[in-house]
Amino acid sequence: MSSINNHINYIEFKAIDLKDIKAFYEQVFDWTFTDYGTNYTAFANSGLAGGFEKTDQMMTNGVLIVLYHKNLETVKQKIKNLGGNITVDIFSFPGGNQFQFLDPSGNELAVWCETQK
Incomplete structure (x- = not known):
């Protein structure tokens, strides 16, 4: 899938326990996961790319x-x-690369690109 400028490209959730959250979505929706270290896992097979970031x-x-x-x-x-x-x-x-921002109503979003230009 190619990235399209100005489009929603990815959705990121928080999770207390990555092992539990992966098991839940694998078993309920057949999502697949790729781990990036111990604090992040990306999911696929969901209709939109995304991931879970570990948080306490x-x-x-x-x-x-x-x-x-x-x-x-x-x-x-x-x-x-x-x-x-x-x-x-x-x-x-x-x-x-990525950064995060609040819109004028207080919604937090992020913007990313493959390389910093």
């Missing part, structure tokens, strides 16, 4: 919608100019 914190909203954009610096500046707030600055992960 209680969750009120455990979902992170991840958009794709080919130029993180450009879209980050647009977000700031239009009243959004950056909550996690650009960081690298296996496969690319």
Whole structure:
């Protein structure tokens, strides 16, 4: 699947126990998983790519919608100019770079790209 600029590309959930959450979704929905270290697992066979990040914190909203954009610096500046707030600055992960932001209503989303441009 190719990434399309400005489209929802990935969805990220939080999970207290990755082993339990993987077993649940494997058995209920036949999702498959790829582990990336001990704190993250990506899922496939779900209709939309996504993953689970391990957390010890209680969750009120455990979902992170991840958009794709080919130029993180450009879209980050647009977000700031239009009243959004950056909550996690650009960081690298296996496969690319990402940052997180709050929209003007307080919804947290993320934007990623394969390489920082």
